[in-house]
Amino acid sequence: MDLRAKIKDYIVENFLFGDTAPLASDGMSLLDNGIIDSTGVMELVAFLEGDFGLSIADEDLVPENLDSVDNLVAFITRKQAAA
Amino acid sequence: MVPYLPVHRLLEVSADRVPDAVVLEHGATRLRYAELEADADRLANRLRELGVERGDRVALYLDNGREYVVGFFGILKAGACCVALNSANKTRTTALLLADSGAVGLVTRASQVRHDLPELVAGAPDLRFVVCDRAAPQWQLPPQVAVVTAGDVAASPDARPAVPVGPDDLCAILYTSGSTGKPRGATLSHRNLAANTRQILAYLELTGEDSVLSVLPFHYSFGNSLLLTHVAVGGRVVVDNRFAYPATVVDNLERSRVTGFSGVPSTYAILVARTNFLDRPWPDLRYLTQAGGAMTPALQRQLRETLPARIRLFVMYGQTEASARLSWVPPERLPEKYGSIGVGIPGVSLTVRRADGSECATGEVGEVVAQGDNIMQGYWNDPAETALVLFPDGLHTGDLGRRDEDGYIWLVDRIKNMIKTGANRVSAKEVEETIAEVAGVQEVCVVGVPDELLGEAIEAYVVLRPGSALAANSVQQHCRENLALYKVPRAVHFLAALPKNSSGKVLRQELIALDRR
Numbered sequence: 001m002d003l004r005a006k007i008k009d010y011i012v013e014n015f016l017f018g019d020t021a022p023l024a025s026d027g028m029s030l031l032d033n034g035i036i037d038s039t040g041v042m043e044l045v046a047f048l049e050g051d052f053g054l055s056i057a058d059e060d061l062v063p064e065n066l067d068s069v070d071n072l073v074a075f076i077t078r079k080q081a082a083a
Numbered sequence: 084m085v086p087y088l089p090v091h092r093l094l095e096v097s098a099d100r101v102p103d104a105v106v107l108e109h110g111a112t113r114l115r116y117a118e119l120e121a122d123a124d125r126l127a128n129r130l131r132e133l134g135v136e137r138g139d140r141v142a143l144y145l146d147n148g149r150e151y152v153v154g155f156f157g158i159l160k161a162g163a164c165c166v167a168l169n170s171a172n173k174t175r176t177t178a179l180l181l182a183d184s185g186a187v188g189l190v191t192r193a194s195q196v197r198h199d200l201p202e203l204v205a206g207a208p209d210l211r212f213v214v215c216d217r218a219a220p221q222w223q224l225p226p227q228v229a230v231v232t233a234g235d236v237a238a239s240p241d242a243r244p245a246v247p248v249g250p251d252d253l254c255a256i257l258y259t260s261g262s263t264g265k266p267r268g269a270t271l272s273h274r275n276l277a278a279n280t281r282q283i284l285a286y287l288e289l290t291g292e293d294s295v296l297s298v299l300p301f302h303y304s305f306g307n308s309l310l311l312t313h314v315a316v317g318g319r320v321v322v323d324n325r326f327a328y329p330a331t332v333v334d335n336l337e338r339s340r341v342t343g344f345s346g347v348p349s350t351y352a353i354l355v356a357r358t359n360f361l362d363r364p365w366p367d368l369r370y371l372t373q374a375g376g377a378m379t380p381a382l383q384r385q386l387r388e389t390l391p392a393r394i395r396l397f398v399m400y401g402q403t404e405a406s407a408r409l410s411w412v413p414p415e416r417l418p419e420k421y422g423s424i425g426v427g428i429p430g431v432s433l434t435v436r437r438a439d440g441s442e443c444a445t446g447e448v449g450e451v452v453a454q455g456d457n458i459m460q461g462y463w464n465d466p467a468e469t470a471l472v473l474f475p476d477g478l479h480t481g482d483l484g485r486r487d488e489d490g491y492i493w494l495v496d497r498i499k500n501m502i503k504t505g506a507n508r509v510s511a512k513e514v515e516e517t518i519a520e521v522a523g524v525q526e527v528c529v530v531g532v533p534d535e536l537l538g539e540a541i542e543a544y545v546v547l548r549p550g551s552a553l554a555a556n557s558v559q560q561h562c563r564e565n566l567a568l569y570k571v572p573r574a575v576h577f578l579a580a581l582p583k584n585s586s587g588k589v590l591r592q593e594l595i596a597l598d599r600r
Binding site: 038 | 171325326327328329330331353357358359549579580585
């Protein structure tokens with residue numbers, strides 16, 4: 001499974017309980033569209049740290065990295081390249 | 084009885100006194116007192132034209148921001164009661180509360196209600212209008228429900244409406260979760276909210292020079308108290324609705340140069356665990372406040388001992404049923420009272436009572452009972468629930484505590500958070516505080532899960548600090564070393580985060596349900 005599919009799969013399974021409809025586009029804000037809340041962001045971070053083995057710094061916790069599928073793909077790709 | 088101004092008069096007085104001062108900052112928005120006052124007057128006049136009368140309920144369903152504060156004060160100026168709905172609720176709950184409150188109108192925005200407006204309206208028989216930034220063409224509403232847009236409101240006159248409002252008229256209905264069942268609406272009069280505002284100002288000593296960054300929603304009693312206290316002194320409220328990204332909030336806190344910050348325990352737990360909050364110098368910050376649940380003594384101590392001493396840390400306690408605040412720990416006493424909820428705030432009498440109503444002796448555990456002008460009138464349309472908490476001697480908080488020799492109250496537990504295991508009653512809080520001492524533990528919640536043999540068995544749900552690794556048995560070992568054996572959790576589960584409601588309160592029932600799956 002490619003990176004983008006894996007992330008979308010996780011969001012749909014964990015935050016939308018299998019319903020793909022609310023995740024209408026890869027660029028949409030997860031927070032503003034009610035897909036995740038602040039607890040969800042902490043779960044998402046744990047997922048990135050666990051499944052991708054990323055080490056996520058405090059300053060990485062910004063919407064530019066985490067608040068859409070597109071941002072997540074770019075962030076993980078950047079992190080993996082730097083590792 | 085002390086005379087109180089109606090709550091919207093707090094805004095009017097500040098708007099007359101400091102019209103050019105900024106009352107609200109949100110992103111690029113800077114709203115001045117005179118602008119807020121004029122916008123609220125326009126809305127109030129429009130509401131009057133729509134037939135709103137003294138005592139009517141009008142619901143407000145919005146995130147924190149300019150539209151929320153205009154809506155709140157506009158509704159009050161029209162003589163109506165503001166039903167402040169949780170903007171994080173799903174449509175089903177909102178529809179239920181709209182109907183329950185008997186609201187005649189709804190103030191919201193299109194991005195909040197989206198395509199669900201028809202569903203909300205259909206379930207609310209008393210609803211006659213919706214005030215919304217714009218009307219979406221796909222909304223099919225019943226003919227008796229008018230949609231009033233921002234443009235319509237802007238065209239209304241901005242003369243200050245003169246609607247007579249008495250101190251015991253309803254000002255707001257705030258729905259509270261309770262721990263089970265359907266939400267209950269705490270009915271707060273102008274007297275209640277004005278009294279609590281004055282009581283809080285008396286110990287926080289806020290002035291017009293003060294400002295606060297609010298990550299707490301205004302529909303939540305703690306958030307509402309931030310708004311009212313700052314409006315009362317002509318201060319500034321900076322809104323930040325993106326606490327999901329804590330680093331962003333910490334940057335905003337520094338950039339906006341506020342003098343205060345307020346949070347619930349999890350707010351501070353997250354700031355400490357996932358930001359450099361403790362490492363920054365905070366030249367402008369004068370105080371921090373914490374309420375909305377018990378912060379662990381360990382976290383209180385860490386904040387107090389790490390941040391500069393000039394930043395005062397106010398540990399407080401309250402309930403929606405008390406408008407917001409009931410007690411505080413004077414910051415100078417905090418180091419000797421970590422873990423206490425403190426003493427009644429000025430104007431509030433806080434006592435610990437036995438089941439027969441008599442006052443407990445020092446050290447004896449009883450229910451915490453509160454009296455003051457800030458105590459609600461009751462639960463909306465629910466005399467049975469009201470009778471369970473309001474008694475001639477005051478508000479029965481449902482919290483168990485004891486008073487020490489200095490008169491400080493220490494909560495032992497919520498009555499319903501007592502775990503009955505075998506013949507023993509165990510305080511979940513005591514076990515939680517013990518587990519919180521283990522290095523690597525960020526947050527913990529202890530619950531009693533149904534057990535055939537014991538009635539309830541103790542289980543702990545633990546969130547670890549990033550980068551920490553901990554085995555369940557080392558947590559249990561620490562408990563075994565520090566607690567009676569029957570208090571040691573049977574199981575310790577690790578979670579990425581504890582389930583919480585939008586106010587940050589841990590949802591214990593969800594953890595118990597987890598165990599049943």
